[in-house]
Amino acid sequence: MATNVVRRWQRDDLMKQRVLIVEDEFLIALDLGATVEGMGMQVAGLANDREQALRLAPLADIAFVDVNLADGPTGPEIGRRLAQEHGIAVVFMTGNPETVADGVKGAVGVVQKPVMPSVVEQLVKYLAARRAGMFAVVPAQMTVFA
Numbered sequence: 033m034a035t036n037v038v039r040r041w042q043r044d045d046l047m048k049q050r051v052l053i054v055e056d057e058f059l060i061a062l063d064l065g066a067t068v069e070g071m072g073m074q075v076a077g078l079a080n081d082r083e084q085a086l087r088l089a090p091l092a093d094i095a096f097v098d099v100n101l102a103d104g105p106t107g108p109e110i111g112r113r114l115a116q117e118h119g120i121a122v123v124f125m126t127g128n129p130e131t132v133a134d135g136v137k138g139a140v141g142v143v144q145k146p147v148m149p150s151v152v153e154q155l156v157k158y159l160a161a162r163r164a165g166m167f168a169v170v171p172a173q174m175t176v177f178a
Contacts, residue, residue, distance in 0.1 A: 049160045050076040052092035052120065054085045054110060056102040060145075064096060064125075067149040071156060082106045089118040094159045096152075097139075099126040108132055111139045121159040123174065135177035143174050 051068045053075060055061040065075045077088035081103040085095075095114050099107035107124060108131070114120040115138025124132050124142040132142050140159065143151065154171040161168035170176055 049093045049156065049163070050074045050091055051156065052076040052079065052085065052088055052095040054079045054095060054097040054101065054107065056080040056098065064152060067152045068156065071153055073156065082110050085110045086113065089114055089120065092120050093163060094156065095120045095122045096125050097122055099124060099128055099131050105131070108136045111136050115139050121163050123155055123159065129175065139177055141174045141176040
């Protein structure tokens with residue numbers, strides 16, 4: 033019975049996580065949003081540049097951030113600020129993971145695009161568990177920053 037209570041708590045905690053999607057390609061952002069909502073979670077918002085991302089930051093717990101956005105290669109700075117100033121669990125999703133290979137202070141890691149919906153689900157579960165201080169297995173597709 034205790035195991036069921038813990039699982040229910042974990043599921044409920046997961047569902048409370050709000051995900052910010054920082055992506056300038058609208059169809060990719062919509063696809064990510066649909067996957068997040070399909071898990072029963074809330075999308076905190078979609079942003080395609082620094083200004084929008086920082087405006088939506090107070091609404092988010094988790095963020096998926098592309099490196100190259102509508103205002104240029106601002107993703108690493110945005111990710112750092114989201115993590116350090118707002119306590120958001122940040123994972124970069126980019127076609128150019130080498131641009132953040134040395135890590136970004138405060139961010140969790142990077143995943144190379146394209147990212148399948150099943151990987152997005154694994155990432156969300158991992159990040160939610162990590163935020164709750166629980167043990168979680170790192171998704172195989174993610175490179176974790178030191």
